[in-house]
Amino acid sequence: MDYYASIFLLTELLMLAMILHVAGYSGFTRGQKAWYLATFLSVAFCAAAEFIALRTEYRPSRALFLTIITVLQFSGVPLLGVLFSGALGIHHRGRFVAAFFAVNLLAETVAACFGWVFRFDDAGYSRGPLFFVIYGILDVISMAYLIRNMILVGRRFRHKDTRTIAMVLVVLIAGIVPMAVFRVNITYLAIAISATLCYIYFNDLMQQDSQEDLFLKQQRITDMQTQMVFGMANLIESRDLETGQHIARTGLYVKLLAEKAKADGVYSDQLTDRFISLLTMLAPLHDIGKILVPDRILQKPARLTDEEYEAMKRHAAEGGRVVRKVMFGLTDEDYVSFAADIAKFHHERWDGSGYPEGRKGEEIPLAARIMAIADVFDALVSERCYKEPFSFDEAVEILRTEAGRQFDPELVRVFLEHKKDFLS
Numbered sequence: 001m002d003y004y005a006s007i008f009l010l011t012e013l014l015m016l017a018m019i020l021h022v023a024g025y026s027g028f029t030r031g032q033k034a035w036y037l038a039t040f041l042s043v044a045f046c047a048a049a050e051f052i053a054l055r056t057e058y059r060p061s062r063a064l065f066l067t068i069i070t071v072l073q074f075s076g077v078p079l080l081g082v083l084f085s086g087a088l089g090i091h092h093r094g095r096f097v098a099a100f101f102a103v104n105l106l107a108e109t110v111a112a113c114f115g116w117v118f119r120f121d122d123a124g125y126s127r128g129p130l131f132f133v134i135y136g137i138l139d140v141i142s143m144a145y146l147i148r149n150m151i152l153v154g155r156r157f158r159h160k161d162t163r164t165i166a167m168v169l170v171v172l173i174a175g176i177v178p179m180a181v182f183r184v185n186i187t188y189l190a191i192a193i194s195a196t197l198c199y200i201y202f203n204d205l206m207q208q209d210s211q212e213d214l215f216l217k218q219q220r221i222t223d224m225q226t227q228m229v230f231g232m233a234n235l236i237e238s239r240d241l242e243t244g245q246h247i248a249r250t251g252l253y254v255k256l257l258a259e260k261a262k263a264d265g266v267y268s269d270q271l272t273d274r275f276i277s278l279l280t281m282l283a284p285l286h287d288i289g290k291i292l293v294p295d296r297i298l299q300k301p302a303r304l305t306d307e308e309y310e311a312m313k314r315h316a317a318e319g320g321r322v323v324r325k326v327m328f329g330l331t332d333e334d335y336v337s338f339a340a341d342i343a344k345f346h347h348e349r350w351d352g353s354g355y356p357e358g359r360k361g362e363e364i365p366l367a368a369r370i371m372a373i374a375d376v377f378d379a380l381v382s383e384r385c386y387k388e389p390f391s392f393d394e395a396v397e398i399l400r401t402e403a404g405r406q407f408d409p410e411l412v413r414v415f416l417e418h419k420k421d422f423l424s
């Protein structure tokens with residue numbers, strides 16, 4: 001097999017690969033698929049036309065066939081820019097462009113029939129006197145349109161990489177320049193490579209844009225979740241007159257405690273950035289179960305009776321259920337479980353004497369263990385309708401005594417280490 005036949009075969013195989021890929025690719029609309037297939041089929045056709053024209057031995061009876069096939073392949077190249085633009089949804093001045101290419105094709109065909117642009121005779125193929133006028137002017141205009149369209153298409157994307165566009169153009173020009181100089185050339189291989197590079201490049205840009213759109217959508221969902229959490233927290237606040245500031249302060253305490261623990265290497269494998277941000281965001285929901293506690297108990301300005309206290313205790317288990325019920329199907333399971341754990345287990349005790357399940361030690365989710373310390377610490381230093389506030393030092397002392405009994409001793413150690421940060 002000779003050199004040119006190998007180049008031709010390579011071009012056809014590359015285009016066949018792209019056609020098969022595009023045909024089987026599920027990320028395109030039907031229209032896009034058709035435009036891309038038309039682009040790659042055109043390159044394959046132009047390469048085949050050139051190969052046939054060069055390899056067909058001239059006979060007077062074949063003159064018209066050779067003329068037409070050559071006109072088609074020469075006119076086919078500038079058309080690729082239009083086809084590619086179609087694949088990317090750009091139909092800039094479509095009618096004007098269609099008219100231009102129709103006139104171009106007609107002019108080339110007429111000129112070719114008279115032997116003005118190229119001639120087929122016993123000497124084979126030769127250029128006619130108008131060759132450079134036809135291809136030098138008309139096709140340069142077409143090429144300019146192709147390049148302009150590529151830039152126009154490139155600008156549509158948020159992520160632009162001009163180096164890749166330059167690379168595609170270099171390959172294209174490197175293939176087209178020899179076309180004007182050599183009869184046997186690598187024009188169509190260059191065009192095939194450029195078309196493939198364009199495809200990869202533009203497809204990549206489209207993917208990047210759609211990923212960004214996806215990210216923005218997720219961001220919106222997260223914003224909605226946050227709004228929902230704050231809406232629910234406000235609901236608790238409106239019921240329990242004293243928990244308003246408590247909700248805001250405990251949110252700050254859990255964040256501080258988690259960050260300090262992470263910095264000190266305590267549970268640092270669990271305390272990822274996502275964990276801390278979820279904890280901070282969802283902490284306001286810890287007492288969500290209180291919406292099911294009757295007003296007379298929730299707002300009683302005195303100590304609760306045993307029976308009332310039992311009713312109050314139910315807010316933990318109920319909280320877990322409320323969170324799951326309200327958030328079910330609205331957000332991912334991770335998020336719901338995290339919120340439910342905080343609401344359900346924030347009254348568990350390290351020694352197993354807490355409620356609702358009497359879980360012990362690390363059986364209690366870490367988020368709830370952190371929440372427990374923040375919750376109690378804030379309750380201690382705050383004034384309640386049934387008690388005076390403890391001083392900061394007294395509250396710290398209580399936490400120290402309760403380490404290993406009510407609270408996770410490791411977390412209390414972190415709290416004591418950084419207690420000054422909790423003072424403000």
Ligand SMILES: [Fe+2]
Binds near residue numbers: 287
């Ligand atoms: Fe609670």
